[in-house]
Amino acid sequence: MRMIHKYNLASTESPSNRTRADDVYEKIKNEISEFRLIPGDHFTESEISKRFNVSRTPVRQALFRLQSEGYVQVQFRAGWRVQPFDFDIFEQLYDLRMVLEVAAVRRLCDQDRRVDLARLSSLQQIWLVPASERCTDGLQVASWDEQFHTTLVEA
Known part of the structure; x- marks a missing residue:
């Protein structure tokens, strides 16, 4: 199983x-x-x-x-x-994530929908920074990456 x-x-x-x-x-x-x-x-x-x-x-x-x-x-x-990683499952999960996120972005682009701009702005402050200011802590970046994907879908 x-x-x-x-x-x-x-x-x-x-x-x-x-x-x-x-x-x-x-x-x-x-x-x-x-x-x-x-x-x-x-x-x-x-x-x-x-x-x-x-x-x-x-x-x-x-x-x-x-x-x-x-x-x-x-x-x-x-x-x-x-347990060893099952890379087939990872690939399936990433495919699913892409489908969900594309749908989320389409919803965000719908002009009739209210968007929580504060949530999206907080993502911008993390991800759209000059290279010299980027965080080099891998664990922190992984946490922010997960937060990015979650916020994108929730917004």
């Missing part, structure tokens, strides 16, 4: 409702997204537990959640493994 990763890295839990398992989940997911844990890497619950200074229970809960999303797979008596 092929799983599609859920690529939204932002937490949806309020700080007061978060559990240790939620925190471990976010940390592992970020490590995968930032390629500190790469496809094919093997690890144990104990290793993650020591790494994040938590008991194995929240680690196990986080790993099963990540497994349900297709990020990791349990290896019988051998720990866990980071």
